[in-house]
Structure formats: structure tokens, C-alpha cells
Amino acid sequence: xxxxVVVIGTGPGGYVCAIKAAQLGLKTAVVEKRETFGxxxxxxxxxxxxxLLHASEMLAEAQHSFDTLGVEVEPKLNLGKMMAHxxxxxxxxxxxVAFLFKKNKIDSFRGTGRVVSAGKVSVTADDGSVQEIxxxxxxxxxxxxxxxxxxxxxxxxxxxxxxxxxxxxxxKVPENLIVVGGGVIGLELGxxxxxxxxxVTVVEYLDSILGGMDGEVxxxxxxxxxxxxxxxxxxxxxxxxxxxGKGASVTFEPVKGGDAETIEADVVLVAxxxxxxxxxxxxxxxxxxxxxxxxxxxxxxxxxxxPGIYAIGDVIAGPMLAHKAEDEGVAVAEIIAGQAGHVxxxxxxxxxxxxxxxxxxxxxxxxxxxxxxxxxVGKFPFTANGRARAMLHTDGFVxxxxxxxxxxxxxxxxxxxxxxxMIHEAAVLMEFGGSSEDLGRTCHAHPTMSEAVKEAAMxxxxxxxxx
Ligand SMILES: Cc1cc2nc3c(=O)[nH]c(=O)nc-3n(C[C@H](O)[C@H](O)[C@H](O)COP(=O)(O)OP(=O)(O)OC[C@H]3O[C@@H](n4cnc5c(N)ncnc54)[C@H](O)[C@@H]3O)c2cc1C
Numbered sequence: 001x002x003x004x005v006v007v008i009g010t011g012p013g014g015y016v017c018a019i020k021a022a023q024l025g026l027k028t029a030v031v032e033k034r035e036t037f038g039x040x041x042x043x044x045x046x047x048x049x050x051x052l053l054h055a056s057e058m059l060a061e062a063q064h065s066f067d068t069l070g071v072e073v074e075p076k077l078n079l080g081k082m083m084a085h086x087x088x089x090x091x092x093x094x095x096x097v098a099f100l101f102k103k104n105k106i107d108s109f110r111g112t113g114r115v116v117s118a119g120k121v122s123v124t125a126d127d128g129s130v131q132e133i134x135x136x137x138x139x140x141x142x143x144x145x146x147x148x149x150x151x152x153x154x155x156x157x158x159x160x161x162x163x164x165x166x167x168x169x170x171x172k173v174p175e176n177l178i179v180v181g182g183g184v185i186g187l188e189l190g191x192x193x194x195x196x197x198x199x200v201t202v203v204e205y206l207d208s209i210l211g212g213m214d215g216e217v218x219x220x221x222x223x224x225x226x227x228x229x230x231x232x233x234x235x236x237x238x239x240x241x242x243x244x245g246k247g248a249s250v251t252f253e254p255v256k257g258g259d260a261e262t263i264e265a266d267v268v269l270v271a272x273x274x275x276x277x278x279x280x281x282x283x284x285x286x287x288x289x290x291x292x293x294x295x296x297x298x299x300x301x302x303x304x305x306x307p308g309i310y311a312i313g314d315v316i317a318g319p320m321l322a323h324k325a326e327d328e329g330v331a332v333a334e335i336i337a338g339q340a341g342h343v344x345x346x347x348x349x350x351x352x353x354x355x356x357x358x359x360x361x362x363x364x365x366x367x368x369x370x371x372x373x374x375x376x377v378g379k380f381p382f383t384a385n386g387r388a389r390a391m392l393h394t395d396g397f398v399x400x401x402x403x404x405x406x407x408x409x410x411x412x413x414x415x416x417x418x419x420x421x422m423i424h425e426a427a428v429l430m431e432f433g434g435s436s437e438d439l440g441r442t443c444h445a446h447p448t449m450s451e452a453v454k455e456a457a458m459x460x461x462x463x464x465x466x467x
Contacts, residue, residue: 001027001134002119002134002135002136003027003028003029003107003133003134003135003136004021004026004027004028004135004136004137004336005017005018005021005026005027005028005029005135005136005137005138005139005333005336006028006029006030006031006113006121006133006135006137006138006139007021007028007029007030007031007138007139007141008030008031008113008115008121008138008139008140008141008142008281009030009031009032009039009113009140009141009142009143009313009315010030010032010034010037010038010039010097010108010141011038011039011040011041011042011141011143011313011314011322011325012038012039012041012042012046012313012322012323012325012326012329013039013141013143013312013313013314013325013326013328013329014030014032014039014139014141014143014312014313014329015030015037015038015039015097015100015101015329016325016326016329016330017139017141017312017328017329017330017332017333018030018101018104018106018329018333019100019101019104019106020329020330020333020334021333021336021337022104022105022106023104023333024333024334024337024339025337026333026336026337028104028106028107029106029107029108029109029133029135030101030106030107030108030109031108031109031111031112031113031121031123031133032108032109032110033110033111033112033113036094036098037094037097037098037101037108038090038093038094038097039141039143040143040144040314041322041325042090042093042094042097043090043094044164044165044168045164045322046322047089047090047093048086048087048089048090048168049164049168049185049188049189049192049353050353051085051086051089051090052082052086052168052189052192053188053191053192053353053354053355055082055085055086056082056191056192056195056196057195057355059075059077059195059196060195060355062075063075065392068392069392077173077196077197079171079172079173079196083169086168109123109131109133110123110125110126111123111124111125111126111131112124112280113142113281114280114281114282115138115140115281115282115283115286115288115309116132116282116286117286118138118286118306118307118308118309119134119135119136119138119308120132120133120134120135121133121135121138135308136308137308137309137310137336138308138309138310139310139311139312139329139332139336140278140281140283140288140296140304140309140310140311140312140315141311141312141313141315141325141329142276142277142278142281142315143276143277143313143314143315143325144274144275144276144277144314144315144320145274145275145277146163146164146165146270146274146275147272147273147274147275148270148272149180149238149241149270149272152238152239152240152241154241154270155243156270157243160243160246160247160248160266160267160268161241161243161248161267161268161270162267162268162269162270163269163270163271164185164189164269164271166269167189167192167193167267167269167271168189170193170267173193173196173197173198174193174198174265174266174267175197175198175199175265175266176198176199176200176201176247176264176265176266176267177190177193177194177198177199177200177201177265177266177267177268177269178200178201178202178203178248178250178263178265178267178268178269179200179201179202179203179268179269179271180203180238180241180250180268180269180270180271180272181202181203181204181270181271181272181273182202182203182204182206182208182209182210182211182232182234183209183210183211183271183272183273184210184350184352185271186202186269186271187202187209187210187225187352187354188352188353188354189269189271190202190230190269191225191228191354191355194228194229194230195228195355198267199229199231200229200230200231201230201231201232201233201263201265202230202231202232202233203233203236203238203250203252203263204232204233204234204235204236205235205236205237205238205255206234206235207234207235208222208234209221209222209225209232209234210352210358212364213350213352213358213360213364213413214360214364214365214366214399214411214413215364215365215366216365216399216413217358217360217399217413217415220396220397220415221352221354221358221415224356224395224396224415225354228355233252233261233263235254235255235256236252236253236254236255236261237252237253237254237255238250238251238252239251239252239253239260240262241268241270244264246266247264247265247266247267247268248264248265248267248268249262249263249264249265249268250262250263250264250265250268274314274320275294276293276294276295276296276314276315276316277314277315278290278294278296278315283296286306286309287305287306288304288305288306288309288311289304289305291317293317295315295316295317296311296315296316297316298310298311298312298316298317301335301341302316302328302331302332302335302341303335310332310335310336312325312328312329312331312332313325313328313329316328318345318348319348319350321348321350323348323349324343324345324348327343327348328343331343344431346362346430347361347362347427347430347431348361349361349420349423349424349427351419351420351423353420355417356393356395356396356415356416356417356419357414357415357416357417357418357419357420358413358414358415358419359413359414359419359420359422359423360411360412360413360414360423361411361412361423361426361427361430362401362409362410362411362412362426362430363401363410363411364401364411364413365377365401365411367411368401368410368411373403373410374403374404374405375401375402375403375404375410376401376402376403376404376407376436376460376461377399377400377401377459377460378399378400378402378436378440378456378457378458378459378460378461378464379397379398379399379400379456379459380397380398380452380453380455380456380459380464380466380467381394381396381397381452381467382394382395382396382397382398382416382417382449382452384452384455384466384467385447385449385451385452385455385466386446386447386451387447387448387449387451388416388417388449388452390447391417393416393417393418393449395415395416395417396414396415396416396417396419397414397415397416397452397456398412398413398414398416398422398452398453398455398456399412399413399414399456400412400426400436400439400453400456400457400459400460401413401460402435402436402460402461406435407435407436407437407460407461408433408434408435409426409429409430409434409435409436409439409457409460410430412426412427412430412453414452414453416449416452417449418449422449422450422452422453425439425450425453426439426453435461436457436458436460436461437457437461439453439454439457440454440455440457440458440460440461440462442454455467
């Protein structure tokens, strides 16, 4: 029997694709080489990191805010319990995917999938046995893996020199932690360990953290992290990471030229990005084209150059985000089912789950300037928001960018408590091509943090009320 769809990989791209395909009446199977479903995101990415971010944020709140709020406690870290909470969260999420596969009558094959040719996938189990599955359509959703530092040999032992995976399970709080890479993952995991007591130094190649984010947001956020105890070595090119004694050292030199510096720590987290994962998939032999960065090449309908083979998620171009992979999973299932699946890449929110959170959707000021688009800016700080004051969360601001001529919202950027939830009102508005006046005239409940979004929108086309 041939399946209508065989999905290789069960991360947020693959598992969502499989469920959608089954819901649309397609006979579907998944192939997964990991012991549990859910991919990077559920096992060693989004979910465990958010469990630790939340728990460590609660500790920091208890240490720094509770007293002002009139709550007297003596907070104490129990790292073992915090890790147990993280592990239990992962287990319940991966079990949830297994339940949904059963519910939707999706068959699963445990082992490494390989594309034999269009229409045929082989699965090699851990014991070496090989099975072939017939598939009218194949979806490659094999995700990504940790990338090292270009030109530098990094011996990850996941104990002293760690990737994000090791940083999610350190057995004790390091006194000093060096994070190589000032991107989202490095800053999130750096925040976890900083809140738990580590002294964190971030070494970053670029002149700013969060490369690609709105420049003003990145600058203000860096100041906030510095206040939280982070040290930054920006514009620094790492030339060596080595174990020494009980810890490790990182050597770097100024990108613009100058003397090299070596710093030491108990633990070094290398968080320099992720690479598409296609190892052992047999794509070359099957004639599937890749792009210059090793990603599977797809067209606007997520099709590869080989008919019947599609690809989604981290393994193709675009932001390496779980929700982007999920939306592509839905779209590709719809396309295979003969429907009009589509992903709007202009409206994909990005969130950094630090404290405060950073969230953005659409264009940054830098992108608009580069594209020569004339725009208006509306800003509103949380210091002027009643709810933020009541909760002691006044750090940050909302910035709305709108087209100067049409008032259409082109981008929204939020630094603040709950930014990752608030960003969606801008995303929905943008999906419908709304203007800043639409947003500013929409009634917002009082008192909410979201009122700052309304006020920033008002500032874009006229004036806010509360400043
Ligand atoms: C620490 C960390 C935190 C993150 N936090 C967030 C976040 O908060 N929000 C967010 O949006 N994104 C986050 N990400 C990124 C997110 O995890 C990825 O964008 C997302 O998992 C990509 O989904 P995917 O389905 O493409 O691939 P993956 O989730 O990587 O899943 C691919 C699956 O394919 C399997 N596989 C690979 N090759 C084969 C094969 N040949 N045969 C069978 N199975 C195979 C793998 O075992 C894996 O299970 C985070 C990542 C990390 C590392």
C-alpha cells in the first residue's frame, strides 16, 4: 500500500504537516529517528528553554520585586526541581504529539529516513534493519542542527563546552558563563543562567546583539541586559575555544583589527546559529537540488525540483522558527490535498523570551530605510502605562512603523513584559493590511499592557493620550 504522504521528521514542521494531511483525508505516515516525536522544538529547543526561562524569571521576581509588592518570602533555588519541571514539560508535550498521531490514525516508523527516489522512502532502524515505504508524496522536515564557529574547531562535550542542548541541562550553576553569539538562543539561555547566579559574558561578532532586529530595540535591550549583569564583547571575532583544567577559555580579536584577548569561564555556550540537517537523507542521489547554504531548494509552493518531493521548516530558506515550520506544514498538506496552501512570509512574528521580552513583526526601520520606503514612527513607553506600573514591569516600549502615504502598518516592535503575546494584535492587523489609525481607534481593555500598542499606533498618525 502506498501512503499519500510520508513526512520525514516530526518537529513542528513535520508533525503539524502530518496531522493536517490526515485531517484532510490523506493516508499519512511519519518517519522519526529520535526516540520521541516533536523535533528540536519540543525536545531540546523552544519548550525546555521556555520552562527554564519561566522558572528562573519567577525566581528573579521573587528576589527583586516581591518585597516592593508586599510579599515576603525567602526565595531559594532548587536546580534539580527546576530541571524536573523542564523535563516533565517536555514529556507531556512529546506525549501529546504521540497522542495526536494516534488520534489522527497516522502511522509512525522509528528510524532514519532516506529518500530512495520520488515515491520511495527507506527507514533504517537502530538495529540496522531496513524497511521501504511507498509514498505518493514525500515531505522533508528534517530541521536543523547546531552550527559551530566558522573556521574554529569546537569540541562540544556538552558539559564544559556546550551547545544549547547542554546549556538546557547543566548540573550546577556555573560561576562564570561565556556565551559565544549574541543571538536569540544565546541571550535566552544566558538569561536563564544569569538569573540563577552566573556571571555572563557575551562575545559577539557583530557590533550589536540580536542581529537583524530593529536597531533601536537591540540597543535598548542591550542596556537592560547590562543592568541585569551581562558583560558584552561586541565586534569580536572568536578564534579559539579550548578546554583548560576544569573550565574553558575563549580567545577573540576585534573584527576591526587589534589585540587578541582570552577570557575564561566554567562553561562556554556556543550559540552561533543552526545549519539545515540533511545528513544521510540521500537527497543528492535522488536529484534534489540544494541552495548555496546547504538548504533544500523549494519554490513558492514548497516543492523541490523533483515532482512529489516537498520540504518545509528549518531545512529550507527562511527564519528558523517553529511557527514558520508549522505554517509551512499546514500549507504543504493543503497543497498536496489540492487546496491553495500559502504562507505569508511578511508577517511572521519573532519573539525573544528574555526579561523583558522582545517581539517584532514586519519590517525594521533599517529595512524600510534600505528599501527607500517613507514611513512614520509611533512610540509609547511602558513607564506611562498604568498596568505596567501596577505590576512593576515598566521597562520597554512599543514602536509602530507605518507607511507615510497610506498609514498601512509595516512593522511593530515591542520590548516589554508580555511582548510575545501583544505582538499578535499587530500581526493580525498586518495580515488584513490594516492602518495605524485602525489600530489606534480599536477599543483596548483598561488597564492592560496592550493599551501601549494602541497608544503607539495613535502616536503614528496623531498623538497618544498619556504622554
Ligand atoms: C534552544 C532552542 C530554543 C528555541 N526556541 C525557539 C522558540 O522559542 N520559538 C521558535 O519559534 N523557535 C525556537 N527554536 C527553533 C525551533 O526549534 C526550530 O525552528 C524548529 O524546531 C524547526 O522545526 P522543524 O520541524 O523544521 O525541525 P526540527 O524541530 O529540527 O525537527 C526535525 C526532526 O527531524 C528528525 N530527523 C532528521 N533527519 C531525519 C531522518 N533522516 N530520518 C528521520 N528523522 C529525521 C530529527 O530527529 C527531528 O526530530 C529554538 C531552537 C533551539 C535550539
